Amino acid sequence: xxxxxxxxxxxxxxxxxxxxxxxxxxxxxxxxxxxxxxxxxxxxxxxxxxxxxxxxxxxxxxxxxxxxxxxxxxxxxxxxxxxxxxxxxxxxxxxxxxxxxxxxxxxxxxxxxxxxxxxxxxxxxxxxxxxxxxxxxxxxxxxxxxxxxxxxxxxxxxxxxxxxxxxxxxxxxxxxxxxxxxxxxxxxxxxxxxxxxxxxxxxxxxxxxxxxxxxxxxxxxxxxxxxxxxxx
Numbered sequence: 001x002x003x004x005x006x007x008x009x010x011x012x013x014x015x016x017x018x019x020x021x022x023x024x025x026x027x028x029x030x031x032x033x034x035x036x037x038x039x040x041x042x043x044x045x046x047x048x049x050x051x052x053x054x055x056x057x058x059x060x061x062x063x064x065x066x067x068x069x070x071x072x073x074x075x076x077x078x079x080x081x082x083x084x085x086x087x088x089x090x091x092x093x094x095x096x097x098x099x100x101x102x103x104x105x106x107x108x109x110x111x112x113x114x115x116x117x118x119x120x121x122x123x124x125x126x127x128x129x130x131x132x133x134x135x136x137x138x139x140x141x142x143x144x145x146x147x148x149x150x151x152x153x154x155x156x157x158x159x160x161x162x163x164x165x166x167x168x169x170x171x172x173x174x175x176x177x178x179x180x181x182x183x184x185x186x187x188x189x190x191x192x193x194x195x196x197x198x199x200x201x202x203x204x205x206x207x208x209x210x211x212x213x214x215x216x217x218x219x220x221x222x223x224x225x226x227x228x229x230x231x232x
Contacts (some may be wrong), residue, residue: 004044006201010037012111015088020082032066035074042070042092045205050094052209053107056216057096057223060106068101069093088112095222103129105222107212109155116195118208120215121161121188129226130185136182136225138172146225147178147215150189156214157190187222189215 014037027034043064062207063069071091077083084149095106103126110117112185125133136142150160164185168174172182181187191211198204 001152004041004048004202004205006204007041007111008037008046008145011041011090012114012195014038015090015111018086020228022086027086037071038090038230039044039070041110042090045072046070046092046094048169048202048205048206049092049109051204052066053094055106057094057219059096061095061101061104077081080221093204096219097226105219105226107215107219109208111195113188114195115192116199116208117190117192118211119188119190119218120212121187122226123186124184132226133184133187133222134169134172134182137178138176142221142225143176143178146181148220149221150181153215158215160218161187187218189218191215 010033014030017030019027021027046062046064046069050060053060053062061069063220066072069092071087071093073086075082075085075087077085089110089112092109093101093106094108095101095104097104097110103122107121110115110119120128122133137146153160161181161184163180163183165183168179169180173179176182196207200209
């Protein structure tokens with residue numbers, strides 16, 4: 001597959017052109033450009049970042065295929081007013097666990113409109129996992145650890161999750177010190193940055209990996225809460 005030497009400038013130029021020409025005819029006419037400058041370097045990035053991530057997550061899944069580590073460029077327009085057929089962003093996902101890939105915690109790389117967003121965690125919990133997460137939030141040991149690691153992430157400039165629900169779920173103490181976490185529908189740590197020249201070289205691997213290393217405590221907490229530990 002070859003070694004990863006950064007995303008070429010043509011990667012980002014392709015998405016700029018796609019925003020202006022978001023049609024099946026244009027995409028098919030420029031499919032070779034997509035394969036060469038978007039898909040190929042993304043596959044190489046998956047392989048090499050996957051090797052680095054084994055230090056943080058030994059069972060990491062880094063599979064350089066579409067609908068695995070590479071998100072589809074095709075949009076699901078069935079329930080959207082926007083019928084544009086293609087996404088104008090790049091999404092790459094590394095996950096750890098035996099569940100379906102989007103039910104597992106993992107590490108995410110996203111490019112859109114001149115910025116990269118890096119994250120870890122679970123964006124939306126499925127029903128079973130939501131229950132496990134909430135029990136872990138109020139567990140004496142795990143709850144204390146979540147508070148500690150989330151505070152540490154915030155101090156380093158990472159955004160922790162987002163509140164979604166307006167009320168504490170039934171059966172949980174509204175006065176619990178971790179009650180705010182019960183309003184989350186997912187648990188993530190994220191950071192957004194402007195792209196820098198190093199994105200065009202292999203140096204971007206070390207840059208992204210350093211952020212993933214900083215965010216690993218959230219991932220590690222989720223692995224314990226949702227996979228290893230079963231709260232009863």
